Amino acid sequence: MNFLKTNETVLHYELRGTGDTTLVFSNSLGTDYRIWDDVVRNLEQDFTILLYDKRGHGLSALASPPYSLDQHVADLAALVEHLDLKKLVICGLSFGGMIAQGFYAAHPDRVKGLILCDTGHKIGTAEAWQTRIEALQQNGYAPMLDDIMARWFTESFRRDDNPVYQGCRTMLERQDLNGYTGTCAAIRDTDLTEEARKIAVPTLCVVGDEDLATPPALVEEMAGLIPGADYRVITNAGHIPCVEQPQATLTLIREFITKRVMQETVNG
Numbered sequence: 001m002n003f004l005k006t007n008e009t010v011l012h013y014e015l016r017g018t019g020d021t022t023l024v025f026s027n028s029l030g031t032d033y034r035i036w037d038d039v040v041r042n043l044e045q046d047f048t049i050l051l052y053d054k055r056g057h058g059l060s061a062l063a064s065p066p067y068s069l070d071q072h073v074a075d076l077a078a079l080v081e082h083l084d085l086k087k088l089v090i091c092g093l094s095f096g097g098m099i100a101q102g103f104y105a106a107h108p109d110r111v112k113g114l115i116l117c118d119t120g121h122k123i124g125t126a127e128a129w130q131t132r133i134e135a136l137q138q139n140g141y142a143p144m145l146d147d148i149m150a151r152w153f154t155e156s157f158r159r160d161d162n163p164v165y166q167g168c169r170t171m172l173e174r175q176d177l178n179g180y181t182g183t184c185a186a187i188r189d190t191d192l193t194e195e196a197r198k199i200a201v202p203t204l205c206v207v208g209d210e211d212l213a214t215p216p217a218l219v220e221e222m223a224g225l226i227p228g229a230d231y232r233v234i235t236n237a238g239h240i241p242c243v244e245q246p247q248a249t250l251t252l253i254r255e256f257i258t259k260r261v262m263q264e265t266v267n268g
């Protein structure tokens with residue numbers, strides 16, 4: 001197990017694989033890095049892979065919630081610095097995609113490409129996030145667990161006899177509530193519209209066709225802000241295609257790196 005003490009927190013991370021290019025995976029609200037398992041196991045022959053739990057999630061420390069996007073970006077920067085990783089392609093899901101955009105804005109020279117999955121330049125409204133924070137602080141996860149699952153996964157995936165679905169539900173039930181609401185505050189306070197317009201590396205924007213948290217229209221709007229971005233839809237997937245449709249997610253990631261990121265490196 002690997003941990004880095006930095007920025008007044010402790011981050012849990014794992015470095016796998018081998019290769020000049022490093023693929024960094026950043027997770028969504030309420031999830032830890034295990035969500036990438038089925039995708040990453042097929043990439044580690046060709047790439048160095050950095051997986052990590054953002055503060056307040058997984059085995060990373062709670063630190064002092066609420067958090068800001070800048071703190072999450074500084075955490076990732078500290079990890080990358082500590083591990084001396086270069087030529088980064090950052091793949092972020094949902095809030096992890098906001099971390100990816102924020103990291104690029106702060107450290108453009110370190111990034112060769114962005115894969116923005118089921119995310120936005122802005123997710124939801126400040127009012128809705130504040131309402132969610134207050135409801136969770138009063139009543140915990142139980143009353144909204146089914147609603148969150150309905151945003152994460154399609155109906156056909158949300159079956160009692162699907163162990164992967166049950167495992168993901170358990171992951172959220174065990175997620176520290178303050179780490180979760182602390183991250184809701186970071187999402188509430190983040191608007192990356194101007195940063196998205198300035199992205200100047202190959203970017204892939206991906207979304208599940210049944211994503212109810214960051215729907216296809218939002219991801220398409222974000223892709224429209226980012227010069228030259230590709231936009232792809234994964235069928236039969238909700239908000240977490242890396243769990244629900246890992247093979248389709250993997251295919252898009254590989255195709256993007258081969259056709260856009262490597263090509264850009266060769267050309268210039």
Ligand SMILES: O=C(O)CC1=CCC(=O)O1
Pocket residue numbers: 027028029030093094095096123148151187213239
């Ligand atoms: O709304 C949800 O529960 C899903 C989600 C929104 C931002 C994020 O990271 O996850």
